[in-house]
Amino acid sequence: MRKLSCLFFISILFTNISIAQKKKISLEEIWGGTFRTEGLDVLRSMKSGTEYTVLNFDRSTGTRSIDKYDYKTQQKVGTIVSSSEEIPPFSSYQFNKDESKLILATEVEPIFRRSRLGVYYIYDLASKSLTKIAEQKIQEPELSPDGSKVAYVFENNIYVRDLKSNTVKPITTDGKKGSIINGITDWVYEEEFAFVQAYEWNSDGTKIAFLRFDETNVPNFSMDVYGANLYQTQNQFKYPKAGEDNAVVSLHMYDVKKAITSTIDLGEAYYIPRIKWMNNPNYLSVQTINRHQDHLKLHEVNAKDNTVSILLEEKDDAYVDIHDNLTFLADDSFIWTSERDGYNHIYLHDEDGKLMNQVTKGPWEVTNYYGYDQNNDRIYYQSVENGSINRDVYSISSSGKNKKRLSNAEGTNSAAFSADYTYFINTFSNANTPFKYTLHKAIDGKKVKEIKDNTALKSKLAAYEISPKEFSTISINGNDLNMWMIKPTDFDANKEYPLLMYQYSGPGSQSVANRWNGANDYWYQMLASEGYIIACVDGRGTGLKGRDFKKVTQLELGKLEVEDQIAAADKLSELPYIDADRTGIWGWSYGGFMSTNALLKGSETFEMAIAVAPVTSWRFYDTIYTERYMQTPQENASGYDDNSPFNYPEMLKGDYLLVHGSGDDNVHVQNSMRMIEALIQADKDFEWAIYPDRNHGIFGGNTRNHLYKKMTEFAHKNLRDRPKTDKTIKSEEIKG
Template sequence: LTGTKQLLVRGADLVPPGGGKPIVIEEYRFSGDGSKLLLFTNSARVWRQNTKGTFYVWDLAGKRLVPVSARPGYQQFAKFSPDGRMVGFVRDNNLYVTDLATGAETALTTDGGENVINGTSDWVYEEELDLRDAFHWSPDGRRIAFWRFDQTAIRPFYLVDHDSLYPALVPVRYPKTGTPNSTVKIGVTEVASGRTSWVDLGADKDIYIAAMDFADSPTELWLTRLNRHQNRLDLLLADATSGATRVIMSDSDSAWVDANRPRWITGGKQFLLLSERDGYDQVYLFNRDGSLVRRVTPGGWDVFEVVGVDEQSKVLYFTGAIDGPLARPLLRIGLDGKSLTRISTEPGTHGVQFDPTFRLYVDTYSRAGIPPVETLRRADGTLVRSVAGNLALVRKVDALRLRPPEFLKVPTPDGVSLHAWIIKPRDFDPAKHYPLLLFVYGGPGSQTVTDVWGGAQYLWHQMLAQDGYLVASVDNRGTGGRGAKFMKLTYLHLGRYESADQIAAARWFGQQPFVSADRIGIWGWSYGGYMTSRTVFLGGGLFKA
């Protein structure tokens, strides 16, 4: 509350055994009792992120730095056991546990290698389901549950690496349409004995296990199972000893379902889950057996994020599109579905993190053109103090005297109104004609038009504006924040409606008196790159670049 600071670790003290200089901390994590720190350094990239490196444990009282493993090889996803006495980690696609008192290292799996992956994920799960860290400790620290992938059946797809004098072929286990995915299994290993039980995932083997963890119980797991088509999500409970499972709830859709995860409350007796079953992302309350208690949130607009549940006060904190898809206000509602209350009052985007007691939260707040600041607030939103004013960046941005983005709505021939923003030069003259560059992403559920600080990309767009360009972005049909019908219209027709909307938007902008209709360009990356090429091709000369 006071902002008083306490030095916990001197960087100069973090010299590993036999090392000549301190390590560089890239990530850190406290043990449950706060007596130790798990430090991550020397990282290297795996696919998209730096998820392998070297882990050390720092004993705060003893001021001693020890490596998690003395053996060669990168480690991944190291984490303390709940009692802080052990650390589990992945190395070379196998799971290990280190006893911190003795330094003894034990392998829990031994079959990992080129084809078999334990405790981390294959390319598909990393890319499509955002799964990298693929093991969990049980609440009592006696077991570890993990994913096991066998990608033997997946043929390599060769990428050409031109970043050298002679190009090299890089194989990626990439399953194409109609070919097998990795065979997935869920194992539960008893740390003391090394005994592994395998979870019954059902008769259909062509599935994804999108998420998994212990279900507020040391002896029972929950897991979400997606069919290959990804239009059905089953929530299962599994016995950690026998592996026996039962389906307690299912969510399905004619297009697709998102791989949402349960949030367990009331000591595991109930759980909350996001679902679009009523046309918008809403929070539903279920009993542990899967029976529906009620929809908690009011419906009619999307819930963006469940921030937390104050079980003592029986209230849910979340962000949602109560004002439309552009902002992210903090809201509160009772678990009985009553007393919806707005907590944040400032327009824009609020990223919220509560303390465990739900008395206080840190609010990371920004708007389009306004850099983020952090404040400490009470649960009702009242300000306690500033945490990070970001003054250096705020002053630099203010000194540029930029025109903030203007939000507007763009009509289309189909009668749909699309959200958009436009950035104009600082000395904008409505009597002049300016070239226009459209920025597009446009993929399912995405948004480029939000009231939030845009970082380096925003500043690059502003730089173009200072060179005399207009820069605009439009969220086409298929983007997020406007309900399932608006988003899933593009199902089985990816690109059709999105490109039509971008073309309609470019034509509308071209009709504005300050836009040079013969000087319109478009750019985007990833799905936006696909959208750019398709939209230019279909635009019939509308786009000049």
Template sequence: MRKISLLIALVLMGTVYGQKDITVESLYKTYQFFPKSVNGFNGMKDGQHFTQVSTTGEGLSITKHKITAYSESGEIILNLSDLKLDGEQLDVQDYSFNDDETKLLLLTDMQSIYRHSYSAYFYVYDLKTKSIERLDHSDSPQTLATFSPDGKQVAYIRDNDLFIKDLAANKITQVTSDGKKNEIINGTTDWVYEEEFAITKAFGWSPDSKHLAYLRFDESAVREFTMEYNVGALYPELYTFKYPKAGEDNSKVTAHIYSLTNQSTAHVKLNEYEYIPRISWSNVNNTLVLQTMNRHQSQVVYTKVELKGTEWVANAFYTENSKTYIDIDDNLIFLNDGVSILRTSEKNGYKHIYKIGFDGSEFQLTKGTWDVIDFCGIDEPNKFVYYTAAKKGAIHKGIYKIDLKGKKDVAISSETGQNSADFTPGMNYFVKNYSNANTPPVFSLCDNNGKEITVMENNEFLKNRIAKHEFAKKEFVTFDLNGRSLNGWMIKPGNFDPAKKYPVYVSIYGGPGANTVADGWDFNSAWHQLLAQEGYIVVSVDPRGTMYRGKEFKDKTYLQLGKYETEDFVDVAKLLQTYNYVDANRIGIQGWSYGGFMTSLAMTKGNGVFKMGIAVAPVTNWKYYDNIYTERFMRTPKENESGYNDNSPLFFADQLQGKYFLIHGSGDDNVHYQNALEMANALIAANKQFDFFIYPNRNHGIYGGNTREHLFRMMLDYVKKNL
């Protein structure tokens, strides 16, 4: 099963307030409304036990627990508090077992690189001998260290090169030697693959531990982007990295297989492609499957790579085409028959599960006018695949299982609210995370029929806290707009009086791949409750282009990002103006990232319907954003000039009405600060007054130290003054 990082377990808790008032400090300094999670859950190979990091009498320890008789105290496997090397205490931040669970990889000194990537120092701990040693004695940190299936070796990345350590022989083999910053990357990914394909690990072990497949990125032709940081220094430093913007050159990515037996590397020859977004080994034989895509991301090709004699032979066995684009996800399962896979596709209008044979055959398992969301795993002996889906509508996510013949399809969780499942090896048990819009997350251990065995965390402290603060109920609503129906929610002040008129704060995102209207717990709920406490009605809506309503709804914005979403937000605001309890002249809008883009368009193209807008870290012209994301929806600027210009707030700055607040981090490697500067220039040229604030060195998340408290206090003051 997937490991849950120990980092998520860190929860900042304060004392329970004895009053109703919510404050910015309680949200973003003492984190009074942050829910607890399950601490480092890691299923064990026998399928009957799991490990987690617990506070015991010995200090912080990795403990072993029986699933069917769970208790917080368990057998101590390793006392982390006493773990030392050369007299120094090791601060372990994550861990993983080898296959026979006799050794541990311990991760320390983790440092973030980008959103998902990190560097760290790894140690190997032998549970039998109780010995510990560094994985690599170089001064350079490593990343993505992974045991081989037989547990005898570890592959990892250092300085853009791929290494293998033989644990018994204590010998390190350098698989590649051409790695160089901003030029060649082996085994991990470049910035744009990490951000837009959500992949950092670009290597994998074959099932027999004799081969290592990996991707090589030649980013030497990719143009560089430079940011200034350490602005407190006399001469601030510059950070330069490769960032391919819309229409610009990508890394040249190739696939390779290293054979440990003869220490040779083979180049996998593929048909024409632009991207290799996924690389996966079959779990039953030495068959590698690569997914490749064209530049427009309108075609995906599945290629099988097998060892024939002494050569690796690649054969494409399945191709899907789309008139718009195809999303890449992790929904890929190899079946034990060795000749077929399960995948998801939107080819028939909704996202469903298909069985694909290496001979090109195809069979659809799930059917209906609803979307599958994610795979949870497969129980091959009993022939069931487990998945999540939005069967009860886009705001809900339930857990289901269906047999491999596509006949028996049953729910194993509530079909309303938000449910997710993390299965143990063997697929007999899973940890369920359930919440709804007004109930914090509950983590429970369940069997594979959904029967609850025990509750691991019910966040009772947070339920009591929100009760004491008298949180207003989040209500789901439908906005009917000229024949189209949009999902939304509304939070009214606790002392709401329908005879009065209230200002409205519209909280948005609006972009592809993310919904803000979901029947699940959202940490931002406390921020919205604070606004409601201040007398504002808070509203959110998912416009056309958002998820889980079928491909036609999702793809409506193709080639015109911003057009239909802006129309939807403006029309919702106009509809709200007709409500008896809404002050028609006091409607504001706020969004972050894509939501900042939408806010900027709404404040310019909205003809004054919004009195105030706060745009945090917005894209202001898609030509400034990365090519994988942007071209997926817009193609290149050369191919679609009008699509880029007609929906860029830069070209509508002269139409700005109302109070507009532009906020950005100068160290944003994702949506570059350049976007905010260009928006500022356009507004200055149009002689429009606006408010502008920059957070020095902060990235796209705008956090660190007092940053979040400062940001939201500033936003609250702005709302109270201008709305």
């Protein structure tokens, strides 16, 4: 018995030595790129389906190149173009339809989240010649299908350059900053409908359809840019806040040969979130949706006479999501996704919009649609059939039969298919495995070859204290909610640990997913090594559990979601190894809105909260996002105000850190300023920080490192090292 005890002691001793010898992750390493994963940068299948291109960067020479690889062998078979003295370094590329020319982007500078200005060149693959599209910085250039022309936007007007005659012709002339935008979306469309280029060539290059935005009556938003000069400057742009005027959007058709523009009458179209040409060059599809976003129409426009008909309509008691899952087949019948049966699934419609059949069915969600192989009648998609925290790749016939699971590893799988659907490159990761890239046959999912697996990163991490992310569910308010938890590597169930909860909780979002680490996960590992338990719970309103679970928060953002976080914290605090008097919560953006409300409304549960770039009133946020879930403030005043934290600052009891970037064009610093003023007037003590000129991401230079150092020190002071209360001392005396 004594020998066994001795062996047990030695085992424990070696375990503790092993843990002690491991390194702790540091903030400098996280934000310095120490744990960066390798990927396949800007991969595109070539039309042959046997080869693909990748944008590569040679760090030793500083050269960028577009290299061509063979799918089957995975060997590099050539270089299409590389930067040199004649060809400036480029950051992205785009082929025309017949792959005879490339557009290369250089000197790119961001405008907002997705929009960019840049100097663009056309590279001719046959002649190896380089042509600058315009002397000025322009937006969204696109080659015509045959490569003879290029369209682009400059100062809110659309231009077409004929590459043979070297002439430039304006399509529009009325573009004006702060008033009229042609061919480019306004701020709110870019942010919420997730696209910038608002024009498109038809399949034979004879017509260009484009959107025109009249934002004259949209209220102006301004923010100071402090910079480094003697006087600050001011950035002004149109930003429609909830209940205010949106831009008036209209659809237009330009005949390239005749140089004539016509206006398309779409009736009472309020938003036009998508335009897409069909295979037939005379037919354009257009999606429109009303201001409440609960009634979507898919239109067909006959470009010969500009007549409009409706192919299908989608209605929902809450809202209809906008997506890009629309594929026109050879005869212009089409594939579409919809939540009409309560879950997001794939549907097949004929060319007149009539439903032919529902392709996928079940109490699970299709999360991505990859395309349709018409030759083999296979639809390829990604779904959560294997559990809502996992993703797998599947194929199925258009009849809904012969479904095949093409990925086999449990975690997050996504696919990039060759143009002819012979192969796909699978990207896999889970909570324990960094990204792995493998080549597979599309017909049966059989693996052909390993491409890249990030083993170097995994080997590097072996030297650090890394705790597993434990997945489970927790029963809260009648729902089994997905949860993950990270414990210290030397976790002792007989000890009590502070609990830090993270959440985002925005409609349709997901934070609990079986995938590889993001930067925050490394921060959580650092905190775990310093004595914390970290947990995340996806409450009601989050995604991938069906329509009803997602849309239950309609008209009252921040009510049920906050109730779930408070209840989850209370339940976790019942665990013997969690200290109920050291419970914190943090979040960013929507998560900052949530953490602020959780601290105020859950003052008996949470001792500490950190809010980064939070919304503090949905009255301050944009029309498209906010009204989708809340309708307008004029229609739903209580929904806006009852969960706006600066309306009840007197409820603050715990320790609160509020952080914002002054250059945030998305969630304006106004949100935090109003919260700060309310807390001051309520005579509440709190901490706050403003990062000058930083946008919603609060990054650049040392900024992220500084921010996370501040948050870490705040958590240590007010959570980990929080003085014991009378309640805690009495509880320990009872246990003793």
